[in-house]
Amino acid sequence: MRRGGGIPSDIDRRSFVALSAGGLMLGLAPTNADAQRGNPAGLVRPFLSIDGDGIVTVYAKHLDMGQGIWSGLASIVAEELDADWDKVRVEGAPARMPDYAHTMFGAQTTGGSTSIANSWDQLREAGAVARRMLVQAAASAWGVPVDSIAIDKGLLSSGDRQAGFGVFAAAAGRLPVPKATPKPPSAYRLLGKQALRQLDAAAKSTGAQIYAIDGGWPDLKVALVARAPRVGARLQSFDGTAASALPGVRTVVAIPTGVAVIADTTWQAMKARKALHIVWDESAASTTGSEPFMQGLAAMMAERAPDHRQQRGDPDHAFASAAHSVEASFEFPYLAHAPMEPLCVMGRMEGARCLLRGGFQSQTANQAAVAKILDLPIESVALDSIAAGGSFGRRAASDSDWVVEIAHLLRATGGRWAIKLMRTREDDMAGLRYRPQVRHHLRGALDAQGRPTAIAHHAAGEGVFAHLIDVLPDLHRSSVLLGNAFDLYGFAAGELAWWRPKLDIPVETFRGISNNHMCVAKEIFLDRLARAAQADPVAFRIGLLQGDPRQAAVLTRAAEMIGWNTPPAAGRMRGVAVHKADESYVAQIVEISGSPADFRVERVACAVDVGFAVNPDIIRSQVEGGIGFALSNSFHSALTIDKGAVVERNFDSYPVLRMDAMPRRIDIAILDSAAAPTGIGEPGSVLAGAAVINALERMGAPPAVRFPYHPA
Template identity: 80%
Template sequence: MTGRPNREEASIDRRGFVSLAAAGLMLGVTQRAAQAQDDGGLTRPFLKIDGDGIVTVYAKHLDMGQGIWSGLASIIAEELDADWATVRVEGAPARMPDYGHLFFGAQTTGGSTSIANSWDQLREAGAVARAMLLQAAAAAWKVPFDTISIDRGVLTCGIRSAGFGVFAAAAGRLPVPSATPKLRAAYRLLGKPLLDQLDRIAKSTGAQRYGIDGGWPDLKVALVARPPRLGARLKSADMAAARAMAGVCEVAEIPTGVVVVANTTWQAMKARAALHPVWDESAASQTGSDSFMRELSAMMEARAPDFRDRRGDPDAAFANAAHVVEATFDFPYLAHAPMEPLSLMGRMEGQRCRLRGGFQSQTANQQAVAKVLALPTEDVILETIAAGGSFGRRAAADSDWVVEIAHLLRATAGRWSIKLMRTREEDMAAFRYRPQVRHRLRGAIDAGGRPLAVAHHAAGEGVFAHLIDVLPDLHRSSVLLGNGFELYGFPAGEVAWWRPKLDIPVETFRGISNNHMAPAKEIFIDRLARAAHADPVAFRSSLLKDDPRQRAVLERAAAMIGWDHPPAPGRMRGVAVHKADSSYVAQIAEISGTPADFRIERIVCAVDVGFAVNPDIVRAQVEGGIGFALSNAFHSQLTVRQGAAVETNFDAYPVLRMDGMPRLIEIAIIDSDAPPTGIGEPGSVLAGAAVINALERMGAPLATRFPYRPA
């Protein structure tokens, strides 16, 4: 409660108040939208207003730390004119088509699309709810609809005032009207700074609950002994010894290994260690990172690509060029390594299964569990709670981390509520990585330094192999998104892709292919500018004439850092610009020292995300994204040796530390009336390229392999 009035001051008796408060208002969307179900409109609630005036928003997208639950809730709160202090948010049920992603056709989160996908839906839902509250108040007070105002959750007409809770139930019984969302000029919450995130206090005090925390009574803990090499199978294990240990409830074989169920995590860990499993490795993978990269290189030399797209006459452009620049870049496997190792809870409730965890792909998860347990899909209930990171790992195409608990519940006949845990080592050794990719680029310039052509070639597996027969373009794009051929306006050029055979499963990773395409493209473009003796900002700008928004963020970043004035002695600058997920980002880094001992003094960043719904969240995502990009560029690498992961914890898999962050980060958000887009992924792919460009201009060896070691 906030101290604001939440009861009507006239014309309603106690009996009427109690009956209204007991029911509350649950709302979906307009009748028009409900009737247009085939067009992707939702037919179930996005929000609930209870008798106490609490507004609960049901978020169909997962909050993995990117702040999206606050972002989605603020859209509805704005349209309602709600008091932000009374707004709550919960994960929506797993239910199609009600909570389906309008772009992807399933309930899922990814591609920095949560705001863009929900923008019109939630604005309309909030506007309709507001209209229904006004209609209910007008009927109770017997006044014209348009004489009532709403401010911070309080309806007012003359001397009368009441909170949302008074009219919630009556509003819920009204026919659903059509309603027009607000104009931007009327916004009180959206686009404004300093809007408190709904989970700030819970996260700051440790009260935020994640799947790893448990939460159900009498919860057992399960750990799985899995083979260290991909493709190995269980030969034997001392299950009797494990069963005899204190606190152990069950030991059973499941498709992924041997599971131990115990009363506590420590008891499960000790019992698992007592299994002493022996693995049959006769069919285990022999793949190694280094040998696979050599295979990619040889493939690009030996055969034609699986895909090629061209414009103009690149062959003639290269043949007639005054200068041709070439480069190769090798990008390693990367582990997702979210701070919360994958964990979830599950139990059987009669003929239904209930799971609780940070579900990123609810539709796929629900269907996969239903298949294992031979249940109707609607009898698999997913309770989506906040996740401690993902970076794409929770969106695994085969739902591997969720399916495992289904096998566990089946093996234990559903006798217990169980939390399935993974240690950090298990999480990182799970063979679900950012793909290993080799890039080969060529660029042509004429005698005057003008760009003539570019060729951007890549070899590596995409992350949607399971869809290649039905959506081949989607699979291919998961390797080629963000390439220099498409994003720069060279008169001629080509992009090509070689698809290898690979037995190491790869998964979506933050930025999809932009996380390797953007660095390769931007480092190469900078080298081409140097070969042309051209200013790197002007050189890029000349190639972005047909992309005014990308050009605008580049020019804004240049103005922020004072590009027209050279840096102080001993400092060097590097530039990078990119478009991803319909968002535009430019970053300029300024470094000091030497290549062997450098410091990132400053990074300026200009972003265009359309209308910035929550500017503070945009800034936070860019700041975190800079750290993420620097970590991937300079520190992290997952090595595979004979089908086994070498680095399985942060002692061997380093990530950026605080002292590696820029001393100063400045962010400018371009003011725009364009529809909102995303920033979580676009903001996480550029910083490494900007710093490497500065280092190469400082005299560091040319980057060819990541993570980059400048000395």
């Protein structure tokens, strides 16, 4: 199956169908009308193809890393085509700008729970135009009016005539591009429905799903890298004699990040790496430790003015005149992404061309970084994007650190072998790219009637876009402050402040960006403020959400689901959390049993508003997984840095939530909405820990201060 050719300089954003591989491909086209008549060389940015067998292949510009987005994107096209879902396939689109640009971020990338929102209009248009062209081709072949043709599950029919897409795909590809209007939601047959099988469900269930860590090209060699043990350490010297003498070892080479061994198998490479004799120069290595750094954040907040401050109303007067005030501090640790598939990428040289294969989350950055190292034109670096076994932000590294190593290896070996660069779990955990440590301090004011009058939300910690601080300072700041109480609750007066520390430990985007700690601090504090006001925690929040009816609506729905107005059974307690992130709204109310020292999450009632719910089953799956992710981060996982090196290197010392600790019951309601679709992968993964802690504190558990929280 061929994809598009060169990128013309004169393009518009009209849909285009071109003949390719005996079928039809749809994307963008040159404005020249002649080039729109089936010239494959003029084809750019194909979104779908239909072959002679009627197979519809959708090209996804976003990465599927377990969130089900490839099925979601394909379903948009299938809906507009009225395709047979059993004949729909999906592939990762090639790395090519501007064809596959994320229209919000200006690069080909995946993040911010924006994949559906970003591709919604593009794929609806692509499917609608392809459908119309198939209909026109059929009408011409049958000699019938266009309006007489119907499509149902990939079959075109008119009277007693019937044929599949494949019969007319080539003819459709030769037609000029018509205008086409996507369907109204009232006509949907697939979208918004519950029972839509995910395209990769069978492969994942049987182990047939292929990731970069699996298999590979013929004669593929395996590389592992011995990297510096501490941030800032440099390679002084190494002796690879013993390693090179081991069976299967092809070579030992130095690259900028350390010393690599290349062998025939992974096990051979692992044994050879252990046999390396390396001397590291640690004279300039980091001395940073987690505990001293957190103490430094506290001192910074106490001793100097913030780097950023916003105010609303007169918070100083509100606090000075308050009948009662509440204060709390929260400390959040480094977290490792720890995806099930450790970072892995394959690469090979094909003459003056480089081909990479892996789960690429930031294709534009990855492609450019590799091209620079290999001194190749951008278009000479091809990325074959396949599904990734998790990321949580790690694969989005702005400097493409996990991809550039394969380029250095190919350069150091002269492209002699196709190489799979592997990382063990320990390599992955020790990779020094983590969720930042952050310290929060919140203060709230109440009047004599217990009404909230002011909020102050202060935070100290590094953001994840430090490399952009000079050009996009607001973006960097938002990566620390997104999801704060000042912005999301309607206090009449308030203050938001941020202290930026000097930090030499690399930090990276992490699922939810700052929402994963902001939401927790915000919601625990709001519950404490409600208790101080002797107010119902649901009603207290809704009173502060009058300016945000969608957030208030999901909270109201979650309360109805769990029967909030009816007390829980004896020995049980409930906790509340509500949040807005990535233009999506989520509320979760939990019910726990037992005691603070030995508790069980019995139930989670969750309501979400994600605009139009494209794939309800995927939404539910993402929320269920997100609940586990949030509970894991709140109660189990923490990473420690000691003198510039990570302490925890595998799941024995970095525990994550196990299945037996998942809530016994999860109920999810998806609110009906006519708004454009938004995302759920991140918004649903930040609340559950706060809701459970609120229930524990209402049971009498000691106040949460440091995470992971251990109420016992």
